[in-house]
Structure formats: C-alpha cells, structure tokens
Amino acid sequence: MKKIVAFDIGGTAIKSAIFDDKGTLQEKWSFETPRQNGDLAVFEGLKAAIEEKGLKKDDILGIGIGVPGPVKDGVVEGAVNLGWEKVDVKKQLIEALGYDVPVFVGNDANIAAVGEYSRRSEPIRSMLFVTLGTGVGGGIVLEGTMHEGATGSGAEIGHMRMTDEGIQCNCGLYGCLETLTSATAVSRLMVEAIEKGAKSSIADIEYVNAKTVFDHAKNGDETALSVVDYVCDTLGDALAKINAVIDVPLILIGGGLSNAGEFLIHKVQASYEKNAFHATRGAEIKLAQLGNDAGIYGGAYLVMNHG
Amino acid sequence: MKKIVAFDIGGTAIKSAIFDDKGTLQEKWSFETPRQNGDLAVFEGLKAAIEEKGLKKDDILGIGIGVPGPVKDGVVEGAVNLGWEKVDVKKQLIEALGYDVPVFVGNDANIAAVGEYSRRSEPIRSMLFVTLGTGVGGGIVLEGTMHEGATGSGAEIGHMRMTDEGIQCNCGLYGCLETLTSATAVSRLMVEAIEKGAKSSIADIEYVNAKTVFDHAKNGDETALSVVDYVCDTLGDALAKINAVIDVPLILIGGGLSNAGEFLIHKVQASYEKNAFHATRGAEIKLAQLGNDAGIYGGAYLVMNHG
Numbered sequence: 104m105k106k107i108v109a110f111d112i113g114g115t116a117i118k119s120a121i122f123d124d125k126g127t128l129q130e131k132w133s134f135e136t137p138r139q140n141g142d143l144a145v146f147e148g149l150k151a152a153i154e155e156k157g158l159k160k161d162d163i164l165g166i167g168i169g170v171p172g173p174v175k176d177g178v179v180e181g182a183v184n185l186g187w188e189k190v191d192v193k194k195q196l197i198e199a200l201g202y203d204v205p206v207f208v209g210n211d212a213n214i215a216a217v218g219e220y221s222r223r224s225e226p227i228r229s230m231l232f233v234t235l236g237t238g239v240g241g242g243i244v245l246e247g248t249m250h251e252g253a254t255g256s257g258a259e260i261g262h263m264r265m266t267d268e269g270i271q272c273n274c275g276l277y278g279c280l281e282t283l284t285s286a287t288a289v290s291r292l293m294v295e296a297i298e299k300g301a302k303s304s305i306a307d308i309e310y311v312n313a314k315t316v317f318d319h320a321k322n323g324d325e326t327a328l329s330v331v332d333y334v335c336d337t338l339g340d341a342l343a344k345i346n347a348v349i350d351v352p353l354i355l356i357g358g359g360l361s362n363a364g365e366f367l368i369h370k371v372q373a374s375y376e377k378n379a380f381h382a383t384r385g386a387e388i389k390l391a392q393l394g395n396d397a398g399i400y401g402g403a404y405l406v407m408n409h410g
Numbered sequence: 411m412k413k414i415v416a417f418d419i420g421g422t423a424i425k426s427a428i429f430d431d432k433g434t435l436q437e438k439w440s441f442e443t444p445r446q447n448g449d450l451a452v453f454e455g456l457k458a459a460i461e462e463k464g465l466k467k468d469d470i471l472g473i474g475i476g477v478p479g480p481v482k483d484g485v486v487e488g489a490v491n492l493g494w495e496k497v498d499v500k501k502q503l504i505e506a507l508g509y510d511v512p513v514f515v516g517n518d519a520n521i522a523a524v525g526e527y528s529r530r531s532e533p534i535r536s537m538l539f540v541t542l543g544t545g546v547g548g549g550i551v552l553e554g555t556m557h558e559g560a561t562g563s564g565a566e567i568g569h570m571r572m573t574d575e576g577i578q579c580n581c582g583l584y585g586c587l588e589t590l591t592s593a594t595a596v597s598r599l600m601v602e603a604i605e606k607g608a609k610s611s612i613a614d615i616e617y618v619n620a621k622t623v624f625d626h627a628k629n630g631d632e633t634a635l636s637v638v639d640y641v642c643d644t645l646g647d648a649l650a651k652i653n654a655v656i657d658v659p660l661i662l663i664g665g666g667l668s669n670a671g672e673f674l675i676h677k678v679q680a681s682y683e684k685n686a687f688h689a690t691r692g693a694e695i696k697l698a699q700l701g702n703d704a705g706i707y708g709g710a711y712l713v714m715n716h717g
Contacts, residue, residue: 228560229560243655245557246555250657252656252657253657253658254657258657259655259690260654260655262687263654263687264650264651264685276685279687343571344570344571345655347567347569347570347571348566348655348656350560350563350565351560378571380563380566380569380583381581382561382566383561383566
C-alpha cells in the first residue's frame with residue numbers, strides 16, 4: 104500500500120506525517136527547520152526525513168506541503184520566516200529527491216483549513232477557518248476546494264481593516280483585524296487599560312499575556328472582561344462582514360486564543376449574530392479540533408484530492 | 411443545432427434570449443412579468459415565450475434562469491419582488507412545459523456576475539461583480555464557478571456593515587454598505603448636505619438624483635464632489651476589505667452608478683489601493699460591459715457549463 108507524506112514547514116520546525124492511502128495517520132514527528140544553507144537546506148531535510156522512514160519512489164502516493172507564504176500553483180512567492188524569496192517548492196523537492204512523485208503545495212493557513220475540513224465528522228461543503236495567534240490568519244474551503252486566491256494569499260482576513268483609528272499593523276495599514284483580535288492584541292489592550300489606571304487582579308503588567316487575560320476574565324476581573332468582550336465583539340463583527348461575502352455555514356476558530364474554549368466561542372457567536380446579514384445568521388462558530396496537526400492533515404487532503 | 415434559452419426574471423419584466431449551442435446571442439427580447447395568478451403565472455409566461463419562438467423539447471440544449479432571491483440547488487428560498495415564498499423553479503418550469511430539459515437557476519446578481527465573466531476578452535479565473543443601483547449587490551466567480559453560497563445569497567456585499575454610526579438599512583442592520591454607496595445613498599447624502607446649508611449649483615433638492623450629483627461633481631460643484639468622494643472612498647475601502655478575504659484579480663462595477671464611468675472608477679481604485687492589503691493591491695477595478703444583458707449571458711453560461 105502506498106503512503107502519503109505530509110510536511111508543514113514552519114520557521115523553527117517542520118511537522119511531518121505519514122498517512123496510508125486512505126488518509127489514516129500512521130506516524131507523525133517533527134524536526135528542526137534546516138536553515139544553514141538557505142533554500143536548499145530545507146529540501147535536503149525533507150529528503151532525509153523521507154529516507155529515514157524507509158520510503159522510496161514507489162512507496163509514495165504523493166507529498167503534501169504547507170509553507171508560510173503565498174503559494175500559487177506550487178510556487179511560493181516568498182516566505183519571510185524561512186528567508187525565502189520566490190521558490191518553486193515542487194521542482195526543488197523533486198530535484199532533491201532525484202525522482203518524480205506528485206507534490207502539492209499550499210499556504211500554511213490554507214492547508215490547515217482543508218485539514219480541519221477533511222476531518223469533520225458531519226458532512227459540510229464550505230467553511231472558514233480562523234487562527235488567532237501572534238497574528239490573525241484564515242483559510243477558506245469552498246465546495247471542498249481550498250481557496251488559493253489570485254495572489255496565493257488565500258484569505259488574509261487579519262488584514263481586513265476594521266477601523267480608521269487603530270494602530271499600525273506589521274503590514275503597514277492601520278486598524279487591521281490582526282491589531283485588534285490576535286493574542287498580541289489581547290495583551291496590548293490589557294496593558295493599555297492597566298496603564299490608564301483600570302483596576303485588575305493581574306497585579307503586575309509582567310504577567311499579562313493572552314492566557315492570563317482570558318483566565319482573569321473568566322474569574323470575573325472586570326478589566327480583563329472588558330478587553331475580552333471588545334476582542335470578541337470585534338471578531339464577531341469581522342466574521343459577519345466576511346460571511347456577508349462568502350456565505351459559509353461553518354466558521355472554525357483555532358490558534359492559541361482558541362484555548363479559551365467555549366467562553367470565547369459564545370461571545371464571538373453573540374456578536375456575529377448581532378452583526379450578520381439575516382440570510383447568514385445561524386452559521387455555526389465552533390472550536391477547531393486539530394491544533395498544530397491541522398497542516399499535516401491538510402497536506403494529506405491535498406494529495407488525496409489531487410491538489 | 412440546439413438552442414440555449416435564457417430568462418432573467420425581474421419584478422416588472424423578464425429579459426429573454428436565445429443563444430446557439432456555442433453561446434452566440436441570436437435574439438433577445440423582454441416581456442412583462444406575469445403576476446396575476448401567483449407563482450405559476452410566471453412559468454406559464456416562460457412556456458408561452460418558448461413556444462412563440464417555435465422551440466420544442468428537441469430544439470433546447472438547456473434553459474438558464476436568473477431570479478431575484480437566494481437560490482440553492484435550483485430552489486428559490488423566496489423572492490419578495492415576485493411575491494414568492496420557496497419555489498422549486500426547475501420543477502415548476504418542467505411541469506409547465508410538459509417535458510424535461512436541463513434547467514439551471516441562479517440568483518440574479520450571481521448570474522449577472524458569470525455573464526460578465528463569460529464575455530471577458532482576456533482570460534481570467536476569478537472576479538467580483540458589484541452592482542450599484544437602488545441597492546448594492548454582488549456576485550463572485552471563483553475559478554470559473556459561480557459562488558452560490560450556503561444560503562444561496564452568494565455575495566451580499568451590500569449588507570457588509572461599514573460603520574456603527576450609519577442609518578438603518580432595509581435589512582434591519584445599521585451602517586450597511588448599501589446605505590452608503592447605492593444610487594439611493596448618493597441622493598440622500600446630497601440632500602442632507604444641502605439641507606445642512608452646503609452650497610451647490612443644484613438649485614433645487616427636487617433635481618437631486620445620482621446622475622445629477624455625479625454630473626455636477628464632474629463640473630466642479632464642491633458639495634457634489636464631496637458626496638462623490640465620500641461614496642467612492644467608502645466603496646474602495648469595502649472592496650479592499652472584501653479582497654483581503656477573496657483575493658480576486660478583477661472587480662467589475664455595474665449598475666446605474668457605473669454610468670458615471672471612469673470618473674467613478676478612478677476614485678474607487680485610488681481608495682482601494684490606499685486600503686488594500688499589499689498582496690491584493692493592483693487588482694483591477696473596471697466598468698462592467700453588459701449592462702442589463704449580463705443576466706441573460708449568465709443564464710447561457712450556466713447551461714454551457716452545466717450549472
């Protein structure tokens with residue numbers, strides 16, 4: 104039986120997995136992202152990983168790869184975290200391996216989206232996946248297909264501008280969703296509130312991070328709660344705007360902030376319902392299920408569905 | 411040679427056309443929407459139109475139909491302008507005809523989008539179509555496929571909320587794009603400005619409509635120009651938000667306001683570039699080409715591409 108190989112390439116580690124030809128996970132592991140020799144070091148690392156598992160050309164049904172940058176037709180347009188300019192991932196990997204196998208490549212947020220999509224127990228045609236971490240990312244699956252987008256960025260929902268009065272985002276714009284609803288934003292908003300004199304049971308600004316803010320909000324800290332409410336209201340408003348355009352029945356929330364669980368989901372859903380166009384009300388907002396494994400499952404999905 | 415029949419059903423008229431099996435327009439006409447007997451009157455009208463043109467079962471490759479309401483898998487979920495609740499358009503038409511032919515149904519804005527898409531001279535994979543008329547509507551084509559949406563509404567971009575301070579929209583929400591950038595909005599904003607004492611060469615509020623506001627703006631009327639600038643800035647901002655999500659390379663503007671031509675387009679593009687995420691900058695904003703015929707071309711496209 105042939106195997107599917109999946110790699111989710113990050114700036115520090117490469118999450119790796121082997122699936123059987125039905126998409127059942129057989130083994131997963133992780134190794135440090137090789138950086139020493141530029142672009143090619145990564146591909147030598149992927150080759151070594153495949154060989155260590157004893158896989159040869161005829162054993163491999165296909166390889167699915169996630170990369171932290173815009174991907175269009177198998178080519179990465181640049182990946183800051185890897186120090187990459189434009190890289191033809193498919194071509195480079197086949198050259199490193201020394202043989203031709205089917206290779207499918209996707210933006211990391213997009214393959215995480217199809218990964219989550221592929222493992223839903225209930226059948227669904229379309230969905231939006233949102234990650235709330237250091238930044239805010241997104242991926243869209245429409246009728247079972249990963250939405251790659253014209254520039255390969257897919258759904259860069261973190262850079263939807265929400266206000267004219269916000270701070271400047273890393274992207275250069277002001278008031279991006281990412282500056283208002285990321286884990287980074289939760290910390291910043293809490294620190295700003297405390298510095299302005301708001302009272303909180305978090306005694307020292309040193310202890311402020313997204314987790315402590317959510318924990319204290321759950322325990323009734325009013326300042327933490329007002330930050331959390333603002334973040335959830337803003338996210339629900341953004342999701343309502345997005346779903347006025349794409350009209351999907353399911354929105355999954357992942358990333359570090361999603362560890363806040365149903366406490367977060369209930370608040371976001373309430374704001375969504377208040378702000379959504381009537382036809383799109385009732386779309387379900389749920390927690391993503393796969394955590395850091397979403398990308399490798401997405402890699403397997405790309406192979407099984409031929410990209 | 412078999413023919414394609416297309417109908418674009420509106421509240422007052424049904425635009426109709428016959429295409430050859432290659433999609434070349436052979437004849438188009440229009441007739442009043444039959445309303446006297448409820449739902450079924452429309453289908454008897456479509457049957458009569460087909461018979462008047464001498465078309466029988468074996469002459470028809472397929473029938474493509476646009477309807478002013480959400481359409482999911484051939485079923486309209488309700489169409490206020492037609493007085494319809496849920497109607498299975500495909501089933502009703504086949505029953506009225508008395509024979510089975512392929513029937514494809516789409517929301518009117520969505521089939522207008524694929525109509526515009528189908529007649530582009532340059533090849534393009536994805537696009538957004540925006541109509542600026544009494545309301546603001548939209549349709550998305552992704553990789554050549556009409557985006558129907560989970561509820562059949564497709565891209566209800568007119569009901570993306572742009573501000574918390576706006577007036578109430580017909581949909582019940584406040585600050586919808588439709589309340590800020592429709593032809594209706596242009597008139598309202600101009601009347602409000604004049605009533606607040608702004609000077610304008612439009613002497614009488616009676617003469618204010620979207621056309622006169624744009625005409626006077628072009629001739630240097632400062633109040634009219636400030637209204638037009640506000641509308642175009644807001645639309646460009648909205649398109650930037652939308653394209654952070656869907657990432658399409660082309661946005662076509664149609665509907666009554668698009669008669670303002672390149673004067674409108676240049677202002678909207680400028681605002682778009684200012685507000686867009688860097689990856690999506692450079693998406694082209696252009697005038698739609700087909701006017702009121704977009705829907706019948708879209709109907710033909712649905713038949714040729716089997717829905």
